[in-house]
Amino acid sequence: MGSNSHESPRTHDSVQELAKELKLNVPRHYIQEHREPTFVSNNSSSPLPSIPVIDMNDFNNILQSNKDPFINLRAACQEWGIFQLVNHGVDKLLIKKMKEEVLKFFNMPLEDKLRYKLVAGDYQGYGQTILHTQDQKIDWADRFYMITNPVHRRKSNLLPEFPPVLRDTMEKYLCELQKLAMYLFGLTGQAVEIDKQEMIDVFEDGMQSVRMTYYPPCPEPDLVIGLTPHSDAAGITILLQVTEVEGLEVKKDGVWIPVNFLPDAFVVNVGDILEIMSNGAYNSIEHRATVNATKERISLAMFFNPKLEADVGPAKSLVANTGAPPLYKTQVMEQYLKDFFSRKLNGKTFLERMKIRYGEATQT
Incomplete structure (x- = not known):
């Protein structure tokens, strides 16, 4: 008896393994019926807009510069909410080793990955959406x-149980990016008149996490999404x-624009x-990941958050320095995380929940 198009096959523990078997039709629970298209420029005289580039050397040599790098940083965070960071100072050999080890992780036999x-x-841990x-639709990743x-707060069965080289490389990478993130928090705070000490008090030794993502090739890439x-x-x-295969896209002015990664750059959003x-000066950018028809894509993201006991709200120093009224409520970080991971936001995003509307009380 013939099978129906897009019939769901047996359950898989891994999209990576499913992609190896898949020849034609994508299983129905991965298909995104209403995926918005990527913007394509048909005019060579007006190429696709690209996300801003921030050069850390501009801040390191600020006294010798004839331009104010804080103006560019604020504009990038306000108009785009994302930028490529070059000359960031993280050792290129460490980054190269980190890439190699992440690739090795996803190339391990499935039974080894299922330990996590x-x-x-x-x-x-390791798994799908x-x-x-x-x-709910499942991301192709x-x-x-x-x-x-x-x-x-680390789980004893995860990073401590990694293969030794991956574990040690990851620890060094985490340490270097922690330093970089704190430097960036200082710069982004200064650009909008948040006192440096307030950024340190909120973010130093804060909640941090990492996500390694493997996007397998897909025979029908326009039907799926790698990251919702x-x-x-x-x-x-x-x-x-x-890997060099791209797929990150950001939504700017209502259209999805692909990000073309620069060599040796980090993308910071x-x-x-x-x-x-x-207090709304910066834009938390909406983004997604698409997948490739023939090639795998792999990325490594690090997320930097406040201390769990910190109050999350408009920076007190910014409100005092600018005189602007707070546009968002204040909530303790740990409570927000509990709500976020249990999805108790009543159908709202964190930003929607935190925004203060006219006539609404300011307490959480």
């Missing part, structure tokens, strides 16, 4: 997500493109929490 498999009720409803800081459109519930996200702390 997501368990029911948890959100840390976490399902919250029965009819396998992920490994874990909390890395505070150290005492969203904004990050973070202060900032620092993204490393592991503003998250919900930095938008809130900037």
Whole structure:
């Protein structure tokens, strides 16, 4: 008896393994019926807009510069909410090794990766999209997500149980990106008149996590999505493109624009929490990931958040320095995370929930 088009096959623990078997039709639960198209320029005289580039050397040599790099940084965070960071100072050999080890992880036999498999009720570990409803669509990707800081919140069966070279490389990488993130928090805060000490008090030794993502090739790439459109519930996200296959897209002025990664650059995007702390001066960018018809794509994202006990709201120093009324409520970070991971936001995004509307009380 013939099979129906897009009939669901047997259950897979991994989209990567499914993609190896798949020849023609994508299973129905991966198909996105209403995926918005990517913007394509048909006019060579008006090429696709590209996300801004921030050069850290401009800040290191600010006294010798005849331009104010803070103006460019603020414009990038306000108009786009995302930028490529060059001359960031992280050792190129460490980045190269990190890429190699992430690739090795996803190339391990499935039974080895399943040692880190997501368990029911948890959100840390290896697996596919976490399902919250029965009819939810599944992203065309396998992920490994874990909390890395505070150290005492790490799960003993994840990073500590990694293959030794991957574990050691990851630890060094986390350390370097932690330094970079704190430097960026200082710069982005200064650009909107947030006192440096307030940024340190909120973010130093804060909640940090990492996500490795594998996007397998798909025979019908326009029918699926690698990563569902969203904004990050973070202060900032620092993204490393592991393979040269691109797929990250951002929504600007209502259209989806592909990001063309520069060699040796990180992509940094503003998250919900930095938008809130900037009192709306910055834009928490909506983004997604598409997939390729013939090639795999791999990325490594690090998320930097406030301390769990910190109050998340418009920065007190910014409100005092500018005299602007707060546009968002204030909430303790740990409570927000509990709500976020249990999806108790009553159908609203974090930003929607935190915005203060006229006549609405300012308390949470």
